[in-house]
Each structure stands twice: as C-alpha cells, then as structure tokens.
Amino acid sequence: MKKIYTLLTVAAVSLATSAQQLPNADFEGTWSACTPWTSTNNTKTQGENPQNWCISHVIGMGGMGAATLGSKTNGYNSSSAVLLKQVSTGFGSLKANVPAYLTLGTTWSTSKGTFSISNKDGGTFGGIEFTYRPDALSFAYKRSRGTDKPNEPSSVIAYMWKGSWTQASVPGAISSSSPKTVDMVDRDRCVLGYSMDGTQGGNVTNNGGVLIASFIKYINENAADWTTAVYDFDYKTTDTPEKINVIISAGDYFAGSDAVGLDNEMTVDDIKLVYYSRLNSLSVNGSSVEGFDPNVYEYNIDATMPEESAISYAVKGNSGTANASVAMDTENNKAVITVTNAQGQDLDGNSTHTYTINFKAAEPPVQHTGNEFTGVLSIQLPESEPYVDNEAKVYIEVGEWPAATLKLYNFNLGGELEIGDIIVDVTREGAEDGSTKMTGSVHHMELYFGAIIANVNVEAYEKDGNLTATISVVWLTEGTDDGETVPINVTFNGTGEPLPASINGINADNSDAPVEYYNLNGMRVNADNLDNGIYIRRQGTETTKVIIRK
Structure with a gap:
C-alpha cells in the first residue's frame, strides 16, 4: 500500500x-x-x-x-x-x-x-x-x-x-x-x-x-x-x-x-515557461549592493550589520508570484534573503534561490572605566559661539592616592569634527572646602590621528558627586611651542558617583569625631575587619598612616 x-x-x-x-x-x-x-x-x-x-x-x-x-x-x-x-x-x-x-x-x-x-x-x-x-x-x-x-x-x-x-x-x-x-x-x-x-x-x-x-x-x-x-x-x-x-x-x-x-x-x-525566483536588485541603507547580479548569490559589505528595515530588494519578473523573505543572522553578521516561486522553476531548474550578505563584525563597545559624570560641556573656539553639549560625559578613574585620570572621550569641535580622546593623568589633593582638587597636563598630545598637536591642562574639583572641570586645549598649528596657536577652552559641570574621600585633608582638633579607615587607594574599609597592612586613619579632619599587624 x-x-x-x-x-x-x-x-x-x-x-x-x-x-x-x-x-x-x-x-x-x-x-x-x-x-x-x-x-x-x-x-x-x-x-x-x-x-x-x-x-x-x-x-x-x-x-x-x-x-x-x-x-x-x-x-x-x-x-x-x-x-x-x-x-x-x-x-x-x-x-x-x-x-x-x-x-x-x-x-x-x-x-x-x-x-x-x-x-x-x-x-x-x-x-x-x-x-x-x-x-x-x-x-x-x-x-x-x-x-x-x-x-x-x-x-x-x-x-x-x-x-x-x-x-x-x-x-x-x-x-x-x-x-x-x-x-x-x-x-x-x-x-x-x-x-x-x-x-x-x-x-x-x-x-x-x-x-x-x-x-x-x-x-x-x-x-x-x-x-x-x-x-x-x-x-x-x-x-x-x-x-x-x-x-x-x-x-x-x-x-x-x-x-x-x-x-x-x-x-x-526546448520552449519553456520561466518562473523567476531570483532578485532583480538589492540595496543596503538605500545604496545598491556593489556588483549585484541576479546570478551571484553572496556579497561582502564593508559595514556593520544594519536593522532588517535597511535591506531592500526587488524580485525579478512581473508576475508577482515569487515571494522573498529576510532572515537576520546577528550571531554571524549575515542577512539571508530567500526567494521562492511556488508556481514553477527558474531558468536553472530551481524554484528557490538564496542570497547572503556578509557584514563586518561590530567593533566591541568601548569600556569606559572610572566614575561617570554626566552634565554640560561647553567648547569655546576663538571668534565663534560656544558649542554646548547637555549630555556630555566625563570619567574620573582613581588610582593609588593621589593618582587619578580624567577622561573625555570622542572630543569634537562643534559636534561636527571628532578629533579624539582627551585623557590626562591628574594629581588629587584635598581642598579647604572639603572637595578633591585634581590637576594635570599633557605636553604635545596627538589628536585627530596625529594631525593635531596640542598642549592640554586640566583643573577639576569634585565634592559629593558634583564635578567641575576646566580643560585648556592649546592647538599648536605648526606642531611646535614656538609657532601659532589656537586656544580651545572647555568647561564641564556635571554630577555622578562621588569619588573616594580625600585623604589629604586639613588637620583640626576633633577628638569626638568618629574614626574611619581607608586603604591606600582611598577606598573606605570596615574597621572591624582589617587585614594586615598599611591604612589611613581619619578622625574628623585629622589623618594618619597606621600599620595593622595581627
């Protein structure tokens, strides 16, 4: 049967x-x-x-x-x-x-x-x-x-x-x-x-x-x-x-x-009726795929994988009987377009054809380390209105006291020309108002793939998660300290996660104040569970180094 x-x-x-x-x-x-x-x-x-x-x-x-x-x-x-x-x-x-x-x-x-x-x-x-x-x-x-x-x-x-x-x-x-x-x-x-x-x-x-x-x-x-x-x-x-x-x-x-x-x-x-199951055109982000041919079924695109809506195509033929679908293989950075005609066969005897577009793997996201501060960044160029970014981010990464680093990624002039990252090592110290003062400079910083040489000076203050910073960028247009310069004044005012408390404060009599302990990185530690080592003891505004031995 x-x-x-x-x-x-x-x-x-x-x-x-x-x-x-x-x-x-x-x-x-x-x-x-x-x-x-x-x-x-x-x-x-x-x-x-x-x-x-x-x-x-x-x-x-x-x-x-x-x-x-x-x-x-x-x-x-x-x-x-x-x-x-x-x-x-x-x-x-x-x-x-x-x-x-x-x-x-x-x-x-x-x-x-x-x-x-x-x-x-x-x-x-x-x-x-x-x-x-x-x-x-x-x-x-x-x-x-x-x-x-x-x-x-x-x-x-x-x-x-x-x-x-x-x-x-x-x-x-x-x-x-x-x-x-x-x-x-x-x-x-x-x-x-x-x-x-x-x-x-x-x-x-x-x-x-x-x-x-x-x-x-x-x-x-x-x-x-x-x-x-x-x-x-x-x-x-x-x-x-x-x-x-x-x-x-x-x-x-x-x-x-x-x-x-x-x-x-x-x-x-050999008279045959033909039922197309191929593409007539193929575009990505509004631009035709270079070298597209209905009889070529794989393409390499020098771009990262877009959304499915960015891939457009037209099916070959006028009958309206072929159907096409797109599958986005994000794991392998591929878009696969499958064209099928249930009514009959194409010239090659097949009723289904598959086109593959290979995209570049996306660059891994930049890991911005340190305490993040979000706020207003103002960039003032000579003889021009200031450019203001209300959602700018500045990072402060602290090291062993008093070291830290200020980072302003993707620095750009007026939102049009991105010239690189401003990264400056700074030195922390306690200020009289209880804030942490940070200063540092870089001589002949290379920006815009080395086409811009600049001297950069930073002065910043942080207290209770509020950060203000002045970044002076002096563009050496001739690449030397003796030539013409273009001053670029940058200011930032924002909020974020507070930095570790300053351990270089001003001493004062305060015998009734609670005792706090910090490691040498400025991080507060539990006084009841200290391992052997050197710590900073703080009582009120008085700080001293102590050695713990058990």
Missing part, C-alpha cells in the same frame, strides 16, 4: 510540474500527419505536426497550392526540433511566398481569386487552457535568411488571457470566389488588441475577454549555432489566466503576405 501511495505522490507532483509548462515543449512526442483547418472542413493532410502544436501548413484550393512549412529536424541536445521554412507555392500570377510559423493554437489562411489573388489574410486562433502566471518564455533557436528578403525579422509572440473574443464572418479558406465564413473565437489580433486594418472578417464581440500578459519580440540576427532567447511577459492585470498561446514565426508575423521572404528559416526547440 505504501508503494502505491508513493507512486501516486510522484505522479501528482509530475502532473503539477507539467501543468506549469507547455505540452511537448521539446518536440520529442509523436509527430503525425497534419490536416490544415479550413472553414470548409478540409480532410486532406499536408506535412506533419508535433504533438500538441500546429505548423502553418496550407492545403491550398482543394490541394492546389498546398505547401509544407515545417518539419522535424535534429534538436538542441535531443533528437527532435521544429524547422520552419518559408516556401513558394502556386504558379504564374498565382505564385506566392507562404509564412512559416508554429503555434499552440490553430493556423488558418484565406484568399480569393483565380487569376488575380485578393483578400489575403491568416494567422492563429485559440490556444490551450492554462492557469499559471509565468514570468518569461525561453527557447533555443537557429536562424538563417534566404536571398529574397534577408532583412525580414523573425517573430516570437506569447499571450495569456481569460474570457473570449468572437469575430463574425471571418473567411477561413482559399477560394476562387467567396470563401466560406465562420465566427472565429480568440483570433490572435483580437486577444492582443492588435490593429485590424486590412484584415478580413466582421465585427468583434468581447465576451468578458481580458488580456492578462503578453509580449511581441523580433529576432534580426542569424544564428548558425543553437542560441537561447528569454523574453519577459508584460503583465497588464493581476488576474489568473484561463488560456495561453505561443507563436514562433520564421518571418514577420503581422507584416502581411507581401513581407514573406522565400527560404527564410527558423529552427526551434
């Missing part, structure tokens, strides 16, 4: 896949005798047709003027292809060149007269049932021209529609007088909305007909070797088709009988 289910599943998949494609598109199916259609119900045969397709063989008038316009030949990596060749038929004043074309519909032709031919017309009507939305049509071909009309182009026409059109009183045979007429359904020109000037037949009635997609293309270059052509459909609506037709002509299909060139040939094979 399991085997039966497996076979049924395989068969169902095969049927679904074949439904997305044109029947017998490689022409390896049966070839059989052709009975050209006429409005007089012709029963004579002329030439052969590949299964499911129709070549424009003509039967003439009761067999007179009959012509074979196509035949089986060696294929593109296969045993069968269709050779279309335009020939001449008739004799004397009745001699005429006949167009050679291949279609999924039904071919027809008409004219009248015995010694003088008039009312010439012909083409294709109908097609096959079809309910998919392909993006393109591809096929392999060879092409050559005779000497009669070597500049005549070859034509490739495809269209999908729903509903129908009916043209009344269309003559459908070659006759010496008045050919019998029929009401023709879905004539090519009617479906395509092509000009009816100079054509035969009566009024056209639209029976809910809608042209959904089409293209009309011309080939002008000869090809002695097999060449592949791909043409995109131009979709006009979002409707689902009901029918499709394809016409490939050795000559200029809509140009009329006078344009037909004798011995002009076109060999056709």
Whole structure:
C-alpha cells in the first residue's frame, strides 16, 4: 500500500510540474500527419505536426497550392526540433511566398481569386487552457535568411488571457470566389488588441475577454549555432489566466503576405515557461549592493550589520508570484534573503534561490572605566559661539592616592569634527572646602590621528558627586611651542558617583569625631575587619598612616 501511495505522490507532483509548462515543449512526442483547418472542413493532410502544436501548413484550393512549412529536424541536445521554412507555392500570377510559423493554437489562411489573388489574410486562433502566471518564455533557436528578403525579422509572440473574443464572418479558406465564413473565437489580433486594418472578417464581440500578459519580440540576427532567447511577459492585470498561446514565426508575423521572404528559416526547440525566483536588485541603507547580479548569490559589505528595515530588494519578473523573505543572522553578521516561486522553476531548474550578505563584525563597545559624570560641556573656539553639549560625559578613574585620570572621550569641535580622546593623568589633593582638587597636563598630545598637536591642562574639583572641570586645549598649528596657536577652552559641570574621600585633608582638633579607615587607594574599609597592612586613619579632619599587624 505504501508503494502505491508513493507512486501516486510522484505522479501528482509530475502532473503539477507539467501543468506549469507547455505540452511537448521539446518536440520529442509523436509527430503525425497534419490536416490544415479550413472553414470548409478540409480532410486532406499536408506535412506533419508535433504533438500538441500546429505548423502553418496550407492545403491550398482543394490541394492546389498546398505547401509544407515545417518539419522535424535534429534538436538542441535531443533528437527532435521544429524547422520552419518559408516556401513558394502556386504558379504564374498565382505564385506566392507562404509564412512559416508554429503555434499552440490553430493556423488558418484565406484568399480569393483565380487569376488575380485578393483578400489575403491568416494567422492563429485559440490556444490551450492554462492557469499559471509565468514570468518569461525561453527557447533555443537557429536562424538563417534566404536571398529574397534577408532583412525580414523573425517573430516570437506569447499571450495569456481569460474570457473570449468572437469575430463574425471571418473567411477561413482559399477560394476562387467567396470563401466560406465562420465566427472565429480568440483570433490572435483580437486577444492582443492588435490593429485590424486590412484584415478580413466582421465585427468583434468581447465576451468578458481580458488580456492578462503578453509580449511581441523580433529576432534580426542569424544564428548558425543553437542560441537561447528569454523574453519577459508584460503583465497588464493581476488576474489568473484561463488560456495561453505561443507563436514562433520564421518571418514577420503581422507584416502581411507581401513581407514573406522565400527560404527564410527558423529552427526551434526546448520552449519553456520561466518562473523567476531570483532578485532583480538589492540595496543596503538605500545604496545598491556593489556588483549585484541576479546570478551571484553572496556579497561582502564593508559595514556593520544594519536593522532588517535597511535591506531592500526587488524580485525579478512581473508576475508577482515569487515571494522573498529576510532572515537576520546577528550571531554571524549575515542577512539571508530567500526567494521562492511556488508556481514553477527558474531558468536553472530551481524554484528557490538564496542570497547572503556578509557584514563586518561590530567593533566591541568601548569600556569606559572610572566614575561617570554626566552634565554640560561647553567648547569655546576663538571668534565663534560656544558649542554646548547637555549630555556630555566625563570619567574620573582613581588610582593609588593621589593618582587619578580624567577622561573625555570622542572630543569634537562643534559636534561636527571628532578629533579624539582627551585623557590626562591628574594629581588629587584635598581642598579647604572639603572637595578633591585634581590637576594635570599633557605636553604635545596627538589628536585627530596625529594631525593635531596640542598642549592640554586640566583643573577639576569634585565634592559629593558634583564635578567641575576646566580643560585648556592649546592647538599648536605648526606642531611646535614656538609657532601659532589656537586656544580651545572647555568647561564641564556635571554630577555622578562621588569619588573616594580625600585623604589629604586639613588637620583640626576633633577628638569626638568618629574614626574611619581607608586603604591606600582611598577606598573606605570596615574597621572591624582589617587585614594586615598599611591604612589611613581619619578622625574628623585629622589623618594618619597606621600599620595593622595581627
């Protein structure tokens, strides 16, 4: 039973896949005798047709003027292809060149007269049932021209529609007088909305007909070797088709009988409908990915990984059947775009394609050490208004008393030109008001990748988490102390975590004050749990060094 289910599943998949494609598109199916259609119900045969397709063989008038316009030949990596060749038929004043074309519909032709031919017309009507939305049509071909009309182009026409059109009183045979007429359904020109000037037949009635997609293309270059052509459909609506037709002509299909060139040939094979599952464009942060090609599936971007919203793309094709999604792999700094088309296969036989964008790993965040103070930073340049940053940050990192370091990261001039980090080692001392005073300087500090040389002096005060600092930056424009200078005055006023208490205060009599102990880094320690070592003992404003031995 399991085997039966497996076979049924395989068969169902095969049927679904074949439904997305044109029947017998490689022409390896049966070839059989052709009975050209006429409005007089012709029963004579002329030439052969590949299964499911129709070549424009003509039967003439009761067999007179009959012509074979196509035949089986060696294929593109296969045993069968269709050779279309335009020939001449008739004799004397009745001699005429006949167009050679291949279609999924039904071919027809008409004219009248015995010694003088008039009312010439012909083409294709109908097609096959079809309910998919392909993006393109591809096929392999060879092409050559005779000497009669070597500049005549070859034509490739495809269209999908729903509903129908009916043209009344269309003559459908070659006759010496008045050919019998029929009401023709879905004539090519009617479906395509092509000009009816100079054509035969009566009024056209639209029976809910809608042209959904089409293209009309011309080939002008000869090809002695097999060449592949791909043409995109131009979709006009979002409707689902009901029918499709394809016409490939050795000559200029809509140009009329006078344009037909004798011995002009076109060999056709491997006609496929294409369902794109690739991208047509790809952008990051509004800029196109450099070197993007729909057939290249991995890219390296010299930037850190953005948000998903910064990645934009357009799917190839006009059918609207492909779907794309983005997966952000933040762990590996990758964005993966997957394009899938459930309706069918792309040119390479796949229905899914994946594009990967590799980004640079983000720089690890800078670890700012020390006590953080947030407040107002003012930068005053000569002859300009001060630049004020209300959310500036300054860090004070304390070391063993009295050492500390003041750090102003990402120092910039007016919020536009970032010139580097101002980092100055300072010396702490106790001030008379109980605050901690810090002073320090750097001679010939290099800023802006070494392009700016400056002398920097710092004077700062901290008390109870309030920090004020004056940073004098003297830009040595010639790189030496003897040249011209540009003074840049920087002030900061902010709050943050209080620094360890000063251990260099002013002594005063205060025998009733509580006793506090600090280590040599200025950090307060528990007096009841002191290890062996040297400590600072503070009582009121009196400080002394003590040695603990247990």
